[in-house]
Amino acid sequence: MSGFDPVTFEIIQNALEAVTDEMFAAQRKTSMSAIIYEVLDLGSGICDAEGEIAASGAGIPAFVGVLDKAVKRILDKHPAATIRPGDLFATNDPYWGGVTHLNDMILALPVFSDGRIVAWTANIAHWNDVGGNVPGSMSSEATEIFQEGVRVPAVKLFAAGVANEAVFDILMVNSRLPDFLRGDLWAGIAGVRIGERRILELIDKYGAACFTAALEDFMRLGERHALAGVARLPNGRYAFAEEQDDGAVYRVTVEITDDSFVVDLTDNPPQKGSSNSSREGSEISAQLAFKAVADADAPGNGGFYRPLKVLTRPGTVFHVEAPGAMGYYSEVEIRLFDLILRCLAAHIPDIVPAGNFASICGTVIGGPHPDTGRHYTIVEPQLGGWGAMKGRDGNPAIFSGFHGETYNCPAEVAEARYGLTVDELALTVAEGGDGRWRGGKGISVRYRVRADDNFLSVGYTRTRVPPWGVAGGGDGTPNFVEVLRPGKPAERYAFGTNIPLNRDDVIHLVTGVGGGYGDPRERDPLAVRRDLRDGYITPEHAEAVYGLR
Structure with missing residues (x-):
């Protein structure tokens, strides 16, 4: 980009990756629950001002894929003009940007420079219990999301740096493990705050304009890698159907052109029980499969996924409608990830x-x-x-x-x-x-x-x-x-x-x-x-x- 040094861009871009890793480490080391500090059931990332993922840290790829979608949903509910420095948002509701299930809490913090949002730091982690009709908050017998725990619909956890104690109280009183929940929550807060601090240090050093330009350049780099990867794949329209354990049949069609990768999931069974995926969750499965076959080593930012298009039909297992339950969303999404790869296996055998x-x-x-x-x-x-x-x-x-x-x-x-x-x-x-x-x-x-x-x-x-x-x-x-x-x-x-x-x-x-x-x-x-x-x-x-x- 004219006026800026491309070497500086690369320094900033690599620094962002290091920042997300530090965010991840801070959250891991201060969490209360073994599923976070041992299993590493979490993810961290940095989004640009509009909510596109700019840099991803360690952790679960399917979790990192949630963060941009959560930030965009927060911005839908809270326009940028209403957000102030020190605000911090929380959401776990898949119908309000949570994407997965109620156990997974997303925290998102806007980073301000000169009075405007220049980035977001965000993380997600699995909490052991958020209420609901069974301990652990995951029931294969649930038929509605109301049975699965407390819903936090993209709300302000902090307003201008002041904690909203009512939200804290609601979270604690709904959990069978309030001490663990409190510890895991504050660990997540520490993670997004350390990310904010490091981004502001970068802006102090290089300036807000250069920082923003570096993010835009990084997105374009991701898109170039994706388009080059798609061009290496065989053009065609490939369909596959696989019977599942319960007898249901999942279907996918993948169409690859010189510059696009389209995943069609419209012909699939209706939503049922607690084994459903949100539309955004199905998009994440497609993103992971696309990344695996197009360019596994490229930056996994918002620019990389521009050639990908995902088609779903509301009311199906891959596009649940409210108030459908999603306690076992992960089994649907991992089945979809596997289904897309199996669909392509015969056509790109050296990759899959x-x-x-x-x-x-x-x-x-x-x-x-x-x-x-x-x-x-x-x-x-x-x-x-x-x-x-x-x-x-x-x-x-x-x-x-x-x-x-x-x-x-x-x-x-x-x-x-x-x-x-x-x-x-x-x-x-x-x-x-x-x-x-x-x-x-x-x-x-x-x-x-x-x-x-x-x-x-x-x-x-x-x-x-x-x-x-x-x-x-x-x-x-x-x-x-x-x-x-x-x-x-x-x-x-x-x-x-x-x-x-x-x-x-x-x-x-x-x-x-x-x-x-x-x-x-x-x-x-x-x-x-x-x-x-x-x-x-x-x-x-x-x-x-x-x-x-």
């Missing part, structure tokens, strides 16, 4: 791997702590196996690409903070995902309950339809949950709410093996022997599938 376990595998366990009697709730996503791709085996025991660079809660932390004993945390013994390159292993976790009157709520998909193999590779294995009660048959679940648990009951969580790539008979014998040595396969399986004697 075989199917992965592709479920958040949301697990909520709680009840009275056996040592203190105080209510506890553990909320965990689970690790699983990734699909193989040409030239390499799938990764074992890792979160899905949709969930990003997050981590499991260590057994020592789970036992110290929650009323459970971890009997097992290991790779699953299930065999599947065979191929010239094999799928990665899922995990097997056994939690032993230490007190009566506990509960379990779960939401797992890919429990009947396994991860898919490619080019002759075998399918993977499904995800599932078992409750093992002394002296009784095992109870198997995919979705369940408030399943009663008592002392010495065991919750057995099993996640899937990823799909394989290529004919198993073409696998390197040395690799098969290594799999035998590492316990990935049995001798019988090595002989029957891979021909190794």
Whole structure:
């Protein structure tokens, strides 16, 4: 841009990435809940004055994708002319910019220079309990959002630097874990404030005009990368339909031209229960799939997504209408992410791997702590196996690409903070995902309950339809949950709410093996022997599938 140094632009752009990482670290280190400080179930970012994402920090990619949509909804409700320095907004309502479900709270702070908004700092994190009809606020039996917890519809948490104590009180009184909620809330506030401070330091150094110009230049850079990526993809119109665990069929059509990438979701089932996605959430799934195939290394800012268009139909599973429930929105969005990739797999095989376990595998366990009697709730996503791709085996025991660079809660932390004993945390013994390159292993976790009157709520998909193999590779294995009660048959679940648990009951969580790539008979014998040595396969399986004697 005329009048500014492009080297300075790059310094500012890289500084913004560093600022978002610092925001993330501040929130992580000051949070109360293990799902934030251990699992990293959060995301941070910086938006420009109009709400376009300008820089994204660490955390869940699907969470970072929420932030621009939340800021734009805040601006719809609160025009820029009515916003003052020191205002800070909160929203968790998917019908008011929250996008996901009520457990995920977004905080957004406008950054002012010379009396006008030049940027926004924003973050999102999962809170363990925001009220509703079940502990953990996630019920597979919910039919309306009113049953899922307290709704915060893009309101001012602070006005001109002064806390709105009424909002704080409403949040605390609606949670079964008010102390944790308070700590997690203030951690989020710290995150957006440290971001504001660092942006103002950049503006003091380079000037507001240069800062704004650098954001605009960064958006154009993102768009150039996206257009170049789209140009490398094969033009065409590709359709795919996949049956889901419950028998419903999800459909997608992807149309690629020289300069556009259109995802059509209009032909899909009606919204139902709590497994629905907002229209914005479906857009995020499409954005993540588009990023993966167009240019995984390019800046993930608002400019990058300009060639993408998403078509939905209101009232469907991918475009829920009020007052539809969304407690398990994540299973719908991850199914869509996987559906788009599977639609394109045959057309760009060197980019898209075989199917992965592709479920958040949301697990909520709680009840009275056996040592203190105080209510506890553990909320965990689970690790699983990734699909193989040409030239390499799938990764074992890792979160899905949709969930990003997050981590499991260590057994020592789970036992110290929650009323459970971890009997097992290991790779699953299930065999599947065979191929010239094999799928990665899922995990097997056994939690032993230490007190009566506990509960379990779960939401797992890919429990009947396994991860898919490619080019002759075998399918993977499904995800599932078992409750093992002394002296009784095992109870198997995919979705369940408030399943009663008592002392010495065991919750057995099993996640899937990823799909394989290529004919198993073409696998390197040395690799098969290594799999035998590492316990990935049995001798019988090595002989029957891979021909190794």
